[in-house]
Amino acid sequence: MRLSGIRLHWVQVPLWEPFRISNGEVSVKEAILVEVHAGDRSGWGEASPLAGSAYSGETPQSTWEFLRNHLVPAFLERPELDPHHCFERLEEFPGEPFAKAGLEGAVWDLSAQQLGTPLWSLLGGRKRAIESGAAIGLFPDLSDLLTRVEKFLGQGYRRVKIKIAPGQDVELVRAVRQRFGSVPLMVDANAAYRLGDAKVFEELDRFGLMMIEQPLAREALGEHAELQNKLRTPICLDESAENLESVRSIIRQGSGRILNIKVQRMGGLWPAHQAHDLAQAAGMPCWLGTMPELGIASVQGLHLATLPNFTLPSDVEASERWFVDDIISSPIAITPDGLIGLSDEPGMGCGVVAEKVERYRIRLEELRA
Ligand code: MG
Numbered sequence: 047m048r049l050s051g052i053r054l055h056w057v058q059v060p061l062w063e064p065f066r067i068s069n070g071e072v073s074v075k076e077a078i079l080v081e082v083h084a085g086d087r088s089g090w091g092e093a094s095p096l097a098g099s100a101y102s103g104e105t106p107q108s109t110w111e112f113l114r115n116h117l118v119p120a121f122l123e124r125p126e127l128d129p130h131h132c133f134e135r136l137e138e139f140p141g142e143p144f145a146k147a148g149l150e151g152a153v154w155d156l157s158a159q160q161l162g163t164p165l166w167s168l169l170g171g172r173k174r175a176i177e178s179g180a181a182i183g184l185f186p187d188l189s190d191l192l193t194r195v196e197k198f199l200g201q202g203y204r205r206v207k208i209k210i211a212p213g214q215d216v217e218l219v220r221a222v223r224q225r226f227g228s229v230p231l232m233v234d235a236n237a238a239y240r241l242g243d244a245k246v247f248e249e250l251d252r253f254g255l256m257m258i259e260q261p262l263a264r265e266a267l268g269e270h271a272e273l274q275n276k277l278r279t280p281i282c283l284d285e286s287a288e289n290l291e292s293v294r295s296i297i298r299q300g301s302g303r304i305l306n307i308k309v310q311r312m313g314g315l316w317p318a319h320q321a322h323d324l325a326q327a328a329g330m331p332c333w334l335g336t337m338p339e340l341g342i343a344s345v346q347g348l349h350l351a352t353l354p355n356f357t358l359p360s361d362v363e364a365s366e367r368w369f370v371d372d373i374i375s376s377p378i379a380i381t382p383d384g385l386i387g388l389s390d391e392p393g394m395g396c397g398v399v400a401e402k403v404e405r406y407r408i409r410l411e412e413l414r415a
Contacts, residue, residue: 047085047157049125049415051117052149054112055079056409059340060370072097075369076106076267077340078113078145079403082152089156090161092343093148104144112145114411121149122415126206129157129168134314143313150314151346159393164349166388169319171352175385176334178248179205179359179366181234184214191218192225204359204384205230205256211238212400216249223253230359234259237285241269247277255303256358257282264288270301280304284335289313293321297328304358309347312340314377318350326355332360341365348378348386362386373402 058079064071080091090354093113095104116139121127127135132153136146158165161186166173195206206226208218210233232255239246240262247261257280261268264285271304273282281302287293288311296302305325312318325332334351336344342361351360365377372378375397379385389395 047127047153047160049082049084049122049127051412051414052122053081053083053413054113054409054411055116055403055407056106057083057340057373057403057406059373059406061074063370065149065380067248073208075338077396078106078110078148079342080113080148080152082149082156084156084160087156088154088161088290089154089393090158090342091151091153091346092340093144093146094339094343095144096337100256101398104142107223108147109111109142109145110409111147112142117142117145117149118413122413125415127153129154130316133314134315136174144310146313147310147315147343150316150331151309151343154315154346155324156392162392163348164388164390164392165394166273166349166352169315169350169353171309171349172354172384173308173388173390174361175381175387176348176351176353176362176379177204177359178363178384179230179361180363181361182206182209182257184209184211186194188218188221192221195222195226199226199229200383201364202380202384203251205232207232207234207259207361210235211326212243212246215246217251219250219255224234226253230256231280232256234284236260237261237263241266241273244273244276247273247279251277255279259306260284260286264267265297266302267299271299274300275300282306282307287321290317290320290324290414293324297324297330302341303330305330306335306361307332308337309350310337310343315350322350322353323357331355331357334360334362335380336361338363338368340369341372341396342394342398344378345374345396348388349394352388360386371406373406375399
């Protein structure tokens with residue numbers, strides 16, 4: 047394809063309730079929507095760094111500047127593109143995975159539209175519905191946690207993930223097990239523990255959890271392997287799985303048995319596809335994580351999650367779980383049995399509602415080839 051122009055839309059969509067992160071809280075979801083044009087068609091992507099740099103150094107501002115000043119001008123200078131090789135072009139720039147994921151997603155969507163094929167097919171997946179799991183944060187009061195678990199199980203979600211932190215761990219899991227029996231349950235520690243806390247995980251090991259997500263620090267790959275050797279419950283790496291190089295290290299060191307793949311952090315659908323392939327070759331099942339993102343990036347991630355080694359429920363939830371509104375024409379919804387279906391339409395299979403983009407937009411920039 048030959049790009050003729052790119053538009054960047056910085057949007058802020060309100061959240062139902064503030065999202066609490068380690069260094070404060072945010073009340074809007076920020077994203078930079080990337081609209082690429084070729085001929086009379088346009089494709090959409092989403093760069094979705096979390097405000098407040100909870101997971102990484104990238105912010106909406108830094109991502110906007112990198113797209114506006116570097117990536118977009120470079121791509122418009124050499125506008126011939128093919129999605130399978132877009133990643134190589136992006137690799138010429140160090141870092142900035144969110145910006146890259148936004149631009150690359152738009153190129154995939156537009157290519158799939160031009161070919162008249164659904165994105166899942168162009169990515170090499172097979173059509174299927176994706177299992178969705180609910181993720182629940184920490185609450186000061188245990189009864190608030192239990193109320194939420196009940197609500198999400200009632201909505202059909204296929205598994206429940208609860209966040210844990212030192213001092214708020216074993217008793218939370220015990221309470222959920224006592225109240226809800228053997229429901230599919232996992233915990234996410236967000237790297238909050240040290241190997242010296244192994245006793246906590248040995249206790250958690252008795253509760254039949256699906257997995258323990260990221261117990262130790264991001265760089266503690268050897269310690270994760272040591273901890274995994276003490277446990278029956280699989281360890282899942284999330285924060286540690288930063289890029290393809292770190293995925294290779296995780297596999298080599300045996301740091302865990304499951305991988306959480308986030309398209310935004312990997313820098314696009316193609317590197318995320320490669321992470322899936324590496325995990326598959328190593329016999330390590332994976333699942334699709336989220337930052338969370340608005341509809342565009344979420345739907346594109348779900349297309350990728352049709353690849354065969356994505357065998358565990360995704361963290362992608364219904365649009366209405368977090369956002370007061372979504373900018374795609376058919377917001378993500380889950381069926382009563384916890385599945386998210388995908389369309390057979392070309393591209394990502396849903397439109398972007400221009401009027402909503404305008405409503406939530408705080409900045410717009412248009413660049414032409
Ligand atoms: Mg996590």
